[in-house]
Amino acid sequence: MSTATHPEIYDLLIIGGGINGAGVARDAAGRGLKVALCEQNDFAGATSSASTKLIHGGLRYLEYYEFRLVAEALAEREHLLNIAPHIAWPLRFVMPHVKGLRPRWMIRLGLWLYDHIGGRITLPHSQGIALDRMGAPSGLRADITRGFAYSDAWVDDARLVILNLLSAQEHGADIHARTRLLNARRSDGTWQCELENTVTGARRNVSARALVNAAGPWVAKMDQMLNPADQGGKHAAVKLVRGSHIIVPRLFAGEHAYILQNDDKRIVFMIPYEDKFTLIGTTDVPQESMDNGASISVEEEAYLLRAVNNYLARPIDHADIVWRYAGVRPLFDDEADNPSAVTRDYTLVLQDADNIPCVSIYGGKITTYRRLAESVLEKLAPWTKTRRGPWSKEESLPGGKFKRADRAQELDYLKKKYARLDAHFLTRLFGRHGRLAHVILKEAQTPAELGRDFGGGLVQREVEYLIMHEWASQPEDILWRRTKCGLHMSEQQRAEFTAWFHARNAAKLKTEFKAELE
Template sequence: MTNENSNYDLVVVGGGINGAGIARDAAGRGLRVLLCERDDIAAHTSSASTKLIHGGLRYLEYYEFSLVRKALKEREVLLKAAPHIIWPMRFVMPHTRSLRPRWMIRAGLFLYDHLGGRSSLPGSRGLRLATDPAGQPLRPEFTDGFAYSDCWVQDSRLVVLNALDAAERGAEVCIHTACVGARREGDHWAVDLQDQHSGANRTIQARALVNAAGPWVSRFLQSVTGRAEQAAGKHVRLVKGSHLVVPRLFDHDQAYLLQNDDRRVIFVIPYEHDYSLIGTTDEAFEGDPRSLSISDAETEYLCNTINHYFQRAITPADVVWSYAGVRPLYDDAAADASAVTRDYVLDLDTDGGRAPLLSVFGGKITTYRTLAEDALAQLAGPLQLAARPWTATETLPGGDIPAADFDAWLAALGEDYPFLPPGLLWRYARNYGTRMHTLVGHARSLDDLGEHLGDGMYTAELDYLIRYEWARTADDVLWRRSRMGLHVSETTRQAIDAWFSRHGAPEQPGLTGEAHRAAR
């Protein structure tokens, strides 16, 4: 832990999307911010989503109109803020008469088109699947359907970019650093931090503390802050969501939303060029969120859904990768896990005017930015914060693409970097946006990108990820800073492991200052 500063306005605990979003917003308003994460950034829930920026069409059935409106408005904001990692996607919904009547779906899609003030995405329409190309992979009994628009996001990169922007605006970002104790001392918090590798301890002071620990939010209140009475008043409901990745089931770039007899829906999404992503399940979960995996029953459930709709059947043997995450939803006492609200609740505890503690319950990746704004609004009084909200009109790092037109910008990049193979150019552009200029630097040939470790992985990229994005291991690179883990061979993975072993990483890479600001 290299930063000697011990006084902060705000300490944010939790390096998922909500914690990173709050840290970014706060740093941009001039607050002295420290963000700490026990593991890697986006190590848990925020890298295990269905990877959608969406209003949540099915939430309309539960009368969550306010949440859907808020999410649909955010869809437009985020699409402009990060056009490199967020892009439009068209969804096809085959109609099953026995589940939902046609009029209900039409009404829902009409609301979905108009509730959030859609401006850049095409509206919904009916489909004749018997003649539409989207119907070709489906079983012949599905003759009609609907199409509507939403957006796709590289979820873990969204978290990293929020943390990166926070750091560039002055925040201190500490990964592999656990908050092991926090107590009020007069008008501030004394916060105990522990490096998870070295075991080194550090105590800092903060005017306010944010508990964005996700699935551990209640546990943090009880065991770290000792605020058991506050934890007793509000709870998270842990809902497990699991996904399968299989070789691609269709050749076009549209996704599918499939209805099930249990009224749950399953998405089937084009993924990483060569694959289809299938999910998610909704199951109540109890236990340690750090150690979970998809169950055999969940795998069978997802496979059966695909086989009900698609001509090409799949079995568990077709699965090339699977992942599971726990969503920390606010417990609204809904009987069905699928019906639990995806909205968030912010709980501010000032203990009679003392140093504030704000706890984040629930939320979804699409509304993380408004959650951060609401969090700062609640802290504005205690912190005497006058700075106004700002994130709605600012791009995320790498997102300053002219007119937010990724395709036009990519075409121009080909002229700037003629030596980059098209696939590598696309991947750099999609992952890093305009920051790829920092990654590539003055390279004029592939040899200038450093050692080739295999499968398009050059050491220039690893150097960039260590310096600017807190990467410390091969898994950080292959599964959270990218999804190259699906594409590289075991030989390449071992070569990356060996490279990290030879070169190591800073004890606390990429905190604040020139290293981050130079990337701008």
């Protein structure tokens, strides 16, 4: 039974806690709307924590004449580097040139466009380079001596979601993790919705003047529930495309990444990751459904290994893989036969039966999430009364209120303030939280004051913060999304942390139950 006799009334209810839902919640709440967001699992629990971690225009999209998408993404790259300088930073990409693939003139033309179509660009322009004269060994075959370099950026995707949700909450939004939409219907000028906590089973009723379907790979299924065909609903088609990645020990020195041309005209990235590793991805493989989630196939692993081994001086194999993950892109079905050719642009489908609106989000990429959110608010403008217009590109995300040029200075200040703590630990903590690292550490000056050390750079003090302030309720929320410490831990350390986490929660529940009885 519902716990609410008189449902709360929101201006906007958002279904889905990935990057698009989080971005819409932040934008809408910042405009003064009463906003709620619910996510049936953990925030960024699907595609938004399984990306290639790039803020980029998408160089290869130029081949498909996606000029507007590339220009918008390059402009957004600048905005994101400014509002999230703690979790996003510039990254130089090197494209080795090999005969038989794209000719040099085509690459030069594409890079020239990439340098100029995004408006004011602060990152260094592209250039031709000699790979055999780089500051450190390239790690590539000795016969690959020429290439090109250009600029893009890297981001911690899951943390970008969390920081947007924290910002939305600061602006008044109600954020509900592990809460699913059971049903929704249009009635008396609003959406009448029933929500259920997937952990406790508790249910509640809410009303909303508008809904946003940001369910990611489940967008089509949600759209059909919200807008039944027998009630006049018209549904867009979604094409689910899986992108898989593998992580291996560091393959090359230097802070640059590689973008490798493949013989199928796709590209594969090799990106420095978490100091000690190299991230390799991605694939483009049709996914039939989300019934069993997403996981990398043997064929995809072989594809990625073959792609990088065509370039590496010392080939790698399956035994080198230390971690693997896959995400599913819910792309708008434009009937392209090749999954790589399906547009990465977003499509917003508005349905307003009985003058009660619902916007469903198809497609999109993490780079353009902020602009997508603005577009959603534009779609809903006839039904919403906001206190101000677009604002989100000006205000820093939590922990990032400093200029990106001052990042090194901010980190240096943190290290000096906590001089008795490990410098590498502080660097990684700052890379997750920025200035909020000071809130986590407080007055701690010694490792003992940080509580239990779980290994991999994860300490009890940060864990408690993540549970209290960032909706973490399961071990994997912390190991793989709020942090990437699981990658640095042994299997035994991960098991010990999981046991500690569940014991902690059990003890907390016992204490709370005892307090209720008293």
